[in-house]
Amino acid sequence: MSAQGSLDKLYYIDEQASGGRTWVHTLHPAAKLAVTALYIIAVTSRTKYGLSGVLELAVLPALITSFSRLPAGFLLSRSLLALPPVALVGVFNLFLDRDTLFVMGEINISGGTVSFFTLLLKGYLCLYMLLVFSVSSGIDGLTESLSFFRLPSAFILPVVLVYRYIFILLQEALFMWQAYSLRACGKAKGIAMRDWGSFAGGLLLRSFNHSENLTRAMLMRCWTGGYAPSSKHKGHTLRSLLFIAGCAVFILFCIII
Amino acid sequence: MHMADALITPAVGGVMLAAAAGVAAYSAKKATNGFEESKIPVMGVAGAFVFAAQMINFSIPGTGSSGHIAGALLLAILLGPYAAYLTLGAVLLIQALFFADGGLLAYGCNWINMGFFACFLAFPLIYKTITAKDSGRLRTVLACVAASTAGLLAGAFSVTIQTTLSGITELPFNVFAAYMMGIHLPIGIIEGLITAAVVLFVKSARPELLDKGTQGHGLSSRLTAVISLAAVAVVGGIASSFASSHPDGLEWSVEKTGAALEGAAGGISAALASLQEKLAFMPDYGFKDFNASLGAVDAGTSVAGIIGAVIVLVLALIIGFAVRRRPRKSEK
Numbered sequence: 001m002s003a004q005g006s007l008d009k010l011y012y013i014d015e016q017a018s019g020g021r022t023w024v025h026t027l028h029p030a031a032k033l034a035v036t037a038l039y040i041i042a043v044t045s046r047t048k049y050g051l052s053g054v055l056e057l058a059v060l061p062a063l064i065t066s067f068s069r070l071p072a073g074f075l076l077s078r079s080l081l082a083l084p085p086v087a088l089v090g091v092f093n094l095f096l097d098r099d100t101l102f103v104m105g106e107i108n109i110s111g112g113t114v115s116f117f118t119l120l121l122k123g124y125l126c127l128y129m130l131l132v133f134s135v136s137s138g139i140d141g142l143t144e145s146l147s148f149f150r151l152p153s154a155f156i157l158p159v160v161l162v163y164r165y166i167f168i169l170l171q172e173a174l175f176m177w178q179a180y181s182l183r184a185c186g187k188a189k190g191i192a193m194r195d196w197g198s199f200a201g202g203l204l205l206r207s208f209n210h211s212e213n214l215t216r217a218m219l220m221r222c223w224t225g226g227y228a229p230s231s232k233h234k235g236h237t238l239r240s241l242l243f244i245a246g247c248a249v250f251i252l253f254c255i256i257i
Numbered sequence: 258m259h260m261a262d263a264l265i266t267p268a269v270g271g272v273m274l275a276a277a278a279g280v281a282a283y284s285a286k287k288a289t290n291g292f293e294e295s296k297i298p299v300m301g302v303a304g305a306f307v308f309a310a311q312m313i314n315f316s317i318p319g320t321g322s323s324g325h326i327a328g329a330l331l332l333a334i335l336l337g338p339y340a341a342y343l344t345l346g347a348v349l350l351i352q353a354l355f356f357a358d359g360g361l362l363a364y365g366c367n368w369i370n371m372g373f374f375a376c377f378l379a380f381p382l383i384y385k386t387i388t389a390k391d392s393g394r395l396r397t398v399l400a401c402v403a404a405s406t407a408g409l410l411a412g413a414f415s416v417t418i419q420t421t422l423s424g425i426t427e428l429p430f431n432v433f434a435a436y437m438m439g440i441h442l443p444i445g446i447i448e449g450l451i452t453a454a455v456v457l458f459v460k461s462a463r464p465e466l467l468d469k470g471t472q473g474h475g476l477s478s479r480l481t482a483v484i485s486l487a488a489v490a491v492v493g494g495i496a497s498s499f500a501s502s503h504p505d506g507l508e509w510s511v512e513k514t515g516a517a518l519e520g521a522a523g524g525i526s527a528a529l530a531s532l533q534e535k536l537a538f539m540p541d542y543g544f545k546d547f548n549a550s551l552g553a554v555d556a557g558t559s560v561a562g563i564i565g566a567v568i569v570l571v572l573a574l575i576i577g578f579a580v581r582r583r584p585r586k587s588e589k
Contacts, residue, residue, distance in 0.1 A: 003312040006356065013355055040362045041267045048424070081357040086263050089426050096427035112427065119425065123263035130262075130361055134354040142354060154285045154297065158347040161301020162308065166351070169302075169309035177313070190316035190323045196451050200310050200326060201458030207309075208466060211302035218298060225297070 003170045003177070009078075010167065016071060017138025023239070024068030029133075029141030030148035031240035035247045036133045040126045042251045048115040049101060054122055056254040060247060061129045068136050075135065079128040086123035090116045139163045144229045153227040160227070165210065172206055258412055258441070259352065259367055262360030266423040273419065274365030280373060281346055284339040296340060303335055304344040308351075315451050324447035327405040329375035331452050334384065334467060338376040345372040366419050370412035379408035397460070398453040405449030406442065413441040 017025075024032075039060060046053045065072050097112030134142070139160065146156045180191065180199065191199045262270070288296065307328035314323035328348065332341035349367050353359035359367050387400035417434040420426060426433060459466055 003309070006312065010355060037361060040262050040360070044262055044265070044267055044270070044362055078357050082261050082263070082360075085259070086261050089264055089420060089428075092426055092428040115427075119263050123261045126262035126360055126362070127357055130354060131357060139355075142350075152282075152285050154288060155281065155343055155346065157297050158301045158304055158344055159350055161298060162304035162344070162347045163351055163355075165302050165305030166308050169305045170312065173309040173312060190314035192316055196315050197454030197458035200313060200315075200451065200455045201462065203310060203313075204306055204455060204459060205462060207302050207306035208299070208463070211299045214302060215298040 003174050007167065007170050007174075012074070013135055014138060016135045017141065020068065020070075020136060022068045024064060024136055026236050026239070027243050028148070028236060028240040029137040029145040031244050032133050032137055032141070033145040034244055036129050038248060038251060039129050042255060043122050043125050043129075045255075046118070046122065048118060049111060051114055051118045051121065053254070054118055054125065056257070057251070058121075058125055059254075060250055061125065061132055064132055064136075068132075070132060070135050075128055075131050078131055079124050082123040082127035083120055086119055087116075090119040093119070140229070143227075147227070147229040153225065156229070157227045161214075165207075168210065169203070169207055173203055176203060258371060258409070258416060259349075259359040260363040260370070260416060260419070262362040264420050264423065264425050265363055265366060266425075267362065269419050269423045270362035270365060272365075273369055274362075277346070277365040277368040277373070280369075280377075281343060284342045288337070288339040288343060296336075300336060300340050300344045301347070303332055304348045307332060307344075307348055310455075315447075317447060324444070324451060326455065327375070327401075327409070327445075327448035327452045329372055330380060330384065330401065330405050330408060330449075331455060333376045333380035334452075334456060338380055341380075342372050342376045345376070366416070370415045370419075374411035374415070375404070375408035378411060379404040383407055392460075394457060397456055398450070401453035401456060402446055402449030405452055406445030409441045409445035409448065410438055413437040 039057070043054060043057055046057075064070075065075060093112040093115045094110075095112065097115060098110045100108040101111040101114050102109055137145070143156050143160055146159065176199065180195070265273075307326070310326045311328060313325070315325065316323050329341065329345050332344050335341070336344060346368050349359060349364065349371065353361060353364055353367075384400045384404040387403065388396050414434060414437070417430065417437050421430045421433065428436075456467065
């Protein structure tokens with residue numbers, strides 16, 4: 001099961017987000033989310049043969065990673081996850097778009113080749129920038145930015161609870177899997193068909209037990225249905241606005257040139 | 258089926274995000290009507306369960322591969338469609354930001370593709386219809402498989418439309434659609450079987466958990482009408498332009514036998530053919546002497562598709578009103 005790997009990565013992201021002390025970490029998360037959205041729109045707006053235009057935009061996430069001292073190796077490797085689904089769709093361009101776009105030395109480069117690699121680079125950069133946001137802001141930053149954009153608490157609170165309970169339920173699933181595979185003397189590669197219902201159903205019943213305990217705990221603490229996100233980013237408004245303005249100017253500069 | 262940001266343009270992503278947000282706003286209002294505070298913690302933990310359950314590999318006998326659970330359908334069965342849609346939105350957001358699965362621009366697309374069709378079409382129209390009068394084992398399995406497959410195929414078709422509209426791939430629409438639907442058909446069946454296994458287990462252990470999700474959560478007539486009209490607009494207005502120009506089964510068979518399919522010799526057939534030619538104002542699903550196109554979409558075919566669907570709808574309503582049972586005098 002890949003649950004342990006996923007858990008480890010989540011813990012790592014949590015540590016990075018809560019432990020960061022650079023000026024990027026002090027920015028309001030809504031500003032970082034806005035810049036992330038603007039960047040993704042700029043990248044995906046490039047034409048399908050606009051490889052050089054997309055490359056120019058790669059400078060911005062590199063700069064932010066450097067200033068915020070985020071773990072570049074982790075971000076670079078994690079962003080590779082964007083490539084398979086994009087490649088599965090874009091690979092057909094290599095065979096269907098064979099008109100020569102330009103010649104490099106003696107090699108004819110087809111439009112399909114350029115569009116394929118442009119697509120891969122777009123996918124990579126979009127995911128990279130998204131990860132920069134999540135690693136520098138964490139779940140608290142995400143909920144603070146969702147609250148800033150006036151999303152209802154009926155949406156924000158489940159986001160928080162899903163995130164918090166992923167750790168608990170993934171751990172439960174791992175323990176159940178370990179018990180199951182030990183009973184199969186280590187030969188089980190997955191849950192056998194006869195056990196699908198009882199295994200997943202058992203995990204579901206445990207989840208509902210957790211939800212009942214959680215509900216009672218929240219109600220006993222006088223919870224009335226709302227959600228108040230953390231406000232530790234108050235007081236950095238000017239810095240956040242300058243950050244948005246600076247990134248917007250850079251993106252416009254790349255688009256116009 | 259998570260789409261990455263690179264697979265769509267900002268225009269398509271923006272429209273889908275607006276659509277997903279609109280449905281979410283409606284769902285938030287419906288989910289909190291007669292508000293029970295206890296529902297939100299259940300939504301959160303159920304979402305985390307879907308996460309954890311999707312990490313489990315369910316071995317498929319005889320294939321050497323594994324499948325995963327259909328999260329959206331199970332959530333709809335447990336929580337009802339509105340709460341399930343919101344919960345799935347939370348799950349997708351966390352998957353995009355922390356698990357590198359999906360994207361921000363594609364968030365709306367993923368939410369519609371994986372949440373809307375399962376929660377608002379497959380669950381009420383297929384699952385609830387099949388299990389309405391009898392929720393025995395066989396019906397539950399059939400309902401889960403049918404609903405899961407339908408929801409997944411609708412989502413896969415929607416992915417094809419969004420990617421084609423974005424002009425990302427050179428693959429023709431019909432080939433891409435066949436490829437996507439072909440891949441997702443067995444996936445939907447397997448996911449449906451796993452979901453059915455879980456539902457049957459929970460039904461035997463704690464049936465009250467399922468009652469919460471399936472009580473009183475049918476779609477309102479107005480919403481059903483809106484969804485149906487939107488589907489007509491998409492299929493009749495856009496997808497019809499990509500219909501195959503190859504002969505259908507009957508035409509192909511007749512061609513192979515060497516017989517002529519059109520051109521009646523004479524008599525009544527000729528008279529009826531002449532009458533049809535005069536009456537048909539949309540011959541071959543287009544308009545006479547009208548040629549226009551919006552990109553790959555043929556305007557004549559689109560308009561003909563939508564008008565045809567509206568005519569069928571009006572006729573169905575007329576017939577429905579005409580045959581509707583009137584209460585007998587003794588029942589009043």
